[in-house]
Amino acid sequence: GTKTAFNHIGQIRAFTRENEKSAKSVLVLTPWFEYDGNDKAFYEELDRKHLSLKALLTKYFSNHTKAELLKKGESQIKSELKAQINENLVLGKISEIYFNDYLFLD
Numbered sequence: 374g375t376k377t378a379f380n381h382i383g384q385i386r387a388f389t390r391e392n393e394k395s396a397k398s399v400l401v402l403t404p405w406f407e408y409d410g411n412d413k414a415f416y417e418e419l420d421r422k423h424l425s426l427k428a429l430l431t432k433y434f435s436n437h438t439k440a441e442l443l444k445k446g447e448s449q450i451k452s453e454l455k456a457q458i459n460e461n462l463v464l465g466k467i468s469e470i471y472f473n474d475y476l477f478l479d
Contacts, residue, residue, distance in 0.1 A: 376468065377410025381423045384474070387434035389442065398439040399478040404430055406458070406467040415465035426458055433457065439477055447475065 384403045391397045408415060419426070433454060434442065442450065451470050459466045 374409035374411045376407050377416075378405050379408055379416070379419050379467070380405035381420060382406075382427050382430070385427060385431055385434075387431045389434055389439045389477075390437055392438055395438050395440060400434050400439075400442070400476070401478060402475045403473040404454075405471050405473065407469040407471070408465065408467050412465050415462075418462060418464045419467075422461065426461065429457060429461065430454060439479075447472070 380403075382404050384401065387400045387402070389395075389398045389400055406419070408419065410416075433450075437445075445453075451472075455467060455470050458470065
């Protein structure tokens with residue numbers, strides 16, 4: 374199928390988890406997904422669920438400290454997020470997740 378970008382999530386500003394060693398950081402990212410663009414029903418599911426998917430992404434980052442996120446690295450974070458997102462989708466799967474902007478504001 375034709376790969377198409379789903380970019381309705383918009384920019385996310387997530388607070389990372391704090392612990393005794395680190396304060397909260399703000400992470401700014403703009404995620405977008407790649408999916409089979411011929412699948413109209415799946416697009417509609419993504420569109421319908423985009424707010425809950427945004428909440429899922431925000432929650433993921435708030436469960437990790439900045440140090441943990443830096444240690445994991447972007448590709449591991451993306452594969453974990455892709456798995457979580459696909460668990461929440463019924464009609465199809467996203468094939469990839471990308472970030473425009475991925476920066477910590479300290």
